[in-house]
Amino acid sequence: VIKAAIFAIGSELLEGSIVDTNSAWIGSRLVKWGINVEEVRLLPDNIDKMVASFIEAVEKYDLIVTTGGLGPTFDDLTAEVVSKVSGREYAHNEEQFQHIVKRLAKYNIVMKENHYHQAKLPEGCKTFFNSMGTAFGFAVPCGNAYIVSMPGVPFEMKPMFDDEVLPWIGELYPLRERHIRDLRIAGKPESEVDDVIRALGFPEDIDCIINVGKGDIVVKVRGFDEEKVDSYAEAIRKPFESNFIGYGDETFPVRLVRMLKEQRLTVGFAESCTGGMMGTEVTSVSGSSSVFNGSIVSYSNDIKMKVLGVPSEVLEKHGAVSAECALAMVEGALKVLGTDCAASVTGIAGPDGGTAEKPVGTVFIGISVKGRTEVQGYSFNGDRPAIRERAVKTAFAKMIDFLK
Amino acid sequence: VIKAAIFAIGSELLEGSIVDTNSAWIGSRLVKWGINVEEVRLLPDNIDKMVASFIEAVEKYDLIVTTGGLGPTFDDLTAEVVSKVSGREYAHNEEQFQHIVKRLAKYNIVMKENHYHQAKLPEGCKTFFNSMGTAFGFAVPCGNAYIVSMPGVPFEMKPMFDDEVLPWIGELYPLRERHIRDLRIAGKPESEVDDVIRALGFPEDIDCIINVGKGDIVVKVRGFDEEKVDSYAEAIRKPFESNFIGYGDETFPVRLVRMLKEQRLTVGFAESCTGGMMGTEVTSVSGSSSVFNGSIVSYSNDIKMKVLGVPSEVLEKHGAVSAECALAMVEGALKVLGTDCAASVTGIAGPDGGTAEKPVGTVFIGISVKGRTEVQGYSFNGDRPAIRERAVKTAFAKMIDFLK
Numbered sequence: 001v002i003k004a005a006i007f008a009i010g011s012e013l014l015e016g017s018i019v020d021t022n023s024a025w026i027g028s029r030l031v032k033w034g035i036n037v038e039e040v041r042l043l044p045d046n047i048d049k050m051v052a053s054f055i056e057a058v059e060k061y062d063l064i065v066t067t068g069g070l071g072p073t074f075d076d077l078t079a080e081v082v083s084k085v086s087g088r089e090y091a092h093n094e095e096q097f098q099h100i101v102k103r104l105a106k107y108n109i110v111m112k113e114n115h116y117h118q119a120k121l122p123e124g125c126k127t128f129f130n131s132m133g134t135a136f137g138f139a140v141p142c143g144n145a146y147i148v149s150m151p152g153v154p155f156e157m158k159p160m161f162d163d164e165v166l167p168w169i170g171e172l173y174p175l176r177e178r179h180i181r182d183l184r185i186a187g188k189p190e191s192e193v194d195d196v197i198r199a200l201g202f203p204e205d206i207d208c209i210i211n212v213g214k215g216d217i218v219v220k221v222r223g224f225d226e227e228k229v230d231s232y233a234e235a236i237r238k239p240f241e242s243n244f245i246g247y248g249d250e251t252f253p254v255r256l257v258r259m260l261k262e263q264r265l266t267v268g269f270a271e272s273c274t275g276g277m278m279g280t281e282v283t284s285v286s287g288s289s290s291v292f293n294g295s296i297v298s299y300s301n302d303i304k305m306k307v308l309g310v311p312s313e314v315l316e317k318h319g320a321v322s323a324e325c326a327l328a329m330v331e332g333a334l335k336v337l338g339t340d341c342a343a344s345v346t347g348i349a350g351p352d353g354g355t356a357e358k359p360v361g362t363v364f365i366g367i368s369v370k371g372r373t374e375v376q377g378y379s380f381n382g383d384r385p386a387i388r389e390r391a392v393k394t395a396f397a398k399m400i401d402f403l404k
Numbered sequence: 405v406i407k408a409a410i411f412a413i414g415s416e417l418l419e420g421s422i423v424d425t426n427s428a429w430i431g432s433r434l435v436k437w438g439i440n441v442e443e444v445r446l447l448p449d450n451i452d453k454m455v456a457s458f459i460e461a462v463e464k465y466d467l468i469v470t471t472g473g474l475g476p477t478f479d480d481l482t483a484e485v486v487s488k489v490s491g492r493e494y495a496h497n498e499e500q501f502q503h504i505v506k507r508l509a510k511y512n513i514v515m516k517e518n519h520y521h522q523a524k525l526p527e528g529c530k531t532f533f534n535s536m537g538t539a540f541g542f543a544v545p546c547g548n549a550y551i552v553s554m555p556g557v558p559f560e561m562k563p564m565f566d567d568e569v570l571p572w573i574g575e576l577y578p579l580r581e582r583h584i585r586d587l588r589i590a591g592k593p594e595s596e597v598d599d600v601i602r603a604l605g606f607p608e609d610i611d612c613i614i615n616v617g618k619g620d621i622v623v624k625v626r627g628f629d630e631e632k633v634d635s636y637a638e639a640i641r642k643p644f645e646s647n648f649i650g651y652g653d654e655t656f657p658v659r660l661v662r663m664l665k666e667q668r669l670t671v672g673f674a675e676s677c678t679g680g681m682m683g684t685e686v687t688s689v690s691g692s693s694s695v696f697n698g699s700i701v702s703y704s705n706d707i708k709m710k711v712l713g714v715p716s717e718v719l720e721k722h723g724a725v726s727a728e729c730a731l732a733m734v735e736g737a738l739k740v741l742g743t744d745c746a747a748s749v750t751g752i753a754g755p756d757g758g759t760a761e762k763p764v765g766t767v768f769i770g771i772s773v774k775g776r777t778e779v780q781g782y783s784f785n786g787d788r789p790a791i792r793e794r795a796v797k798t799a800f801a802k803m804i805d806f807l808k
Contacts, residue, residue: 012615012624013431014444015624023420024422038448042443049443074602109595110596112595158787191518194478207415209416275686276684280679292703297701299683299687299697302697307698338710352690
């Protein structure tokens with residue numbers, strides 16, 4: 001099996017100004033194509049530290065994939081470091097230079113000394129075209145390994161990886177697609193899932209990972225033998241029949257949009273404490289416009305009454321965080337948004353606003369699918385972002401369940 | 405200066421099932437308190453690999469902070485590995501055990517063999533209480549370094565770090581607060597900002613990082629001498645007077661909420677392609693309810709007409725993605741939501757829906773602040789998430805500008 005390391009380069013990553021999402025994305029791609037990711041490192045913009053890490057990595061791994069450090073500024077050092085480590089000249093690359101000239105002209109940016117710096121790459125490297133930005137990716141052999149460097153901007157890196165880098169890796173090493181079976185289980189403690197897996201044992205040619213999310217557990221089973229993977233996954237799934245949500249890494253919003261499309265139904269939301277998250281997640285799915293009409297984010301009681309038609313008596317008698325209000329909200333959403341299905345969420349996400357009777361984490365969710373309407377109260381654990389995320393996930397899960 | 409490494413432990417992180425956000429959070433805390441983060445590593449749940457990484461790290465750094473691998477399942481190995489590396493017995497910890505017993509009872513989970521596994525910690529370790537979950541954190545000396553391990557669930561780890569771990573680190577090493585000055589600059593290429601910084605030179609006792617975001621550039625200046633940091637930052641800021649947005653790492657939504665509070669104004673949104681992101685971001689700020697009434701996510705034209713009152717002629721004549729529609733949306737939001745200020749966003753986030761006349765990335769933003777209303781068209785670069793994020797950021801930036 002080919003062993004890879006991923007380096008994310010940039011001091012801003014280590015001191016927490018930006019979260020590195022590139023490595024996870026690349027990791028999932030490599031694992032799918034049969035390459036094991038054995039290490040991910042975030043490195044500061046420091047020549048000595050970078051050189052030391054590369055030298056260490058080329059000894060241990062077959063492939064080192066890097067992102068970041070390819071811009072024109074003083075702290076963009078990746079091309080220089082890779083040149084050094086691979087024993088190549090750090091030299092002007094005419095192809096890269098012409099691409100920079102073209103991009104700058106397009107955006108009316110004046111050519112400067114630092115753009116000449118950006119046009120320097122390891123001599124004789126393989127280059128990867130950047131259709132979305134300025135910096136090319138490149139690859140060089142180094143010892144028994146290969147180093148592949150890509151820009152750090154995610155929307156530049158992703159098409160470069162899929163369109164150019166992965167096919168190039170496929171020429172170096174035979175890519176074997178891993179068979180992946182992910183199981184989603186809700187409402188069971190991880191210790192019970194663990195028990196089942198331990199009892200099954202761990203076959204050598206199957207990887208199994210338990211991943212505890214917010215409100216559900218994902219068991220990831222993977223290996224090269226499809227039949228073995230499927231039967232192992234099935235053995236884990238079996239004892240959790242009634243708590244099994246589904247296969248695959250299809251996220252809840254993707255699944256919801258797919259099911260609504262299949263059943264030719266439309267959906268809308270009435271959101272309070274989630275502030276627009278349900279709408280945001282559904283519209284993150286491209287093509288959601290055919291099923292999603294809209295969402296009323298009714299943060300103030302005034303909007304709950306005025307736009308959604310929640311009766312003032314409900315708010316006075318039961319408060320905005322109540323089953324009664326969630327019911328009025330979901331009914332209001334159906335009416336105002338003219339949809340077949342709707343969900344409403346109202347709750348206390350904290351850190352303030354909790355009372356003895358309704359502590360932080362109290363959330364009421366209303367679901368209406370094809371005439372069947374239900375409201376349920378929940379008590380979610382966690383901080384403000386966690387409570388909001390759990391509320392959204394729970395609403396989506398319940399809606400998916402109603403659509404089955 | 406104290407040198408630290410951060411390890412995020414869990415195979416799911418390397419293969420991209422989850423993005424590690426803990427390390428960035430911890431990194432920003434450590435840097436603020438004068439500790440240098442020299443490396444961040446993601447490690448798989450593999451004893452040999454973990455042991456090797458720890459042995460390497462305790463040679464190089466003073467402090468190794470880890471998250472993850474403290475649960476009850478078969479792939480939770482951190483306590484065992486830290487015991488091994490630090491030469492301690494991996495032993496039953498009664499305090500941790502009793503805490504587990506209490507938590508399980510609270511959530512009606514049956515005690516199992518794997519919970520005894522979770523109650524084993526390095527013998528004689530310092531423990532850190534977990535107020536939000538089951539697994540304690542712990543610390544042990546190892547060679548000349550200290551290893552501190554915390555759970556991987558962010559809302560368990562964060563209060564543990566702030567309330568227990570950081571004060572404990574402060575007893576080991578004198579914490580010196582770093583002075584931090586971040587500058588936000590919009591509408592200038594990074595090469596120009598880089599020119600100014602290169603011309604200024606790099607004083608030994610000042611760190612400077614350029615961070616290119618979506619729609620703005622953040623220059624981070626930090627050091628222990630407040631005066632020096634401020635004057636260096638001021639020298640960078642000066643040439644960008646008209647493109648300078650503000651100091652600090654205050655995000656746009658935090659800033660917007662603060663300014664609206666100060667001016668006792670309310671705000672609401674009319675969102676189309678952003679699908680609820682503006683509402684989501686503003687309500688992620690705790691206490692936003694005093695300024696934010698709500699948002700109308702009008703994804704379908706029907707909702708634009710019915711709820712926001714966009715005239716059907718506007719949609720027929722100019723289309724939903726037009727300056728005219730953005731204007732009608734922002735005016736509708738003011739009226740329906742009854743706010744002093746409003747913003748509207750309508751555009752084509754892609755990947756489908758673009759035309760020759762209005763390609764993907766075309767976005768119209770309407771802003772109305774205290775009676776002053778303006779609509780502007782934009783052409784954003786990037787993929788669907790990037791275009792949506794830029795639209796939100798631009799709307800917030802413009803609103804903040806209007807509020808100045």
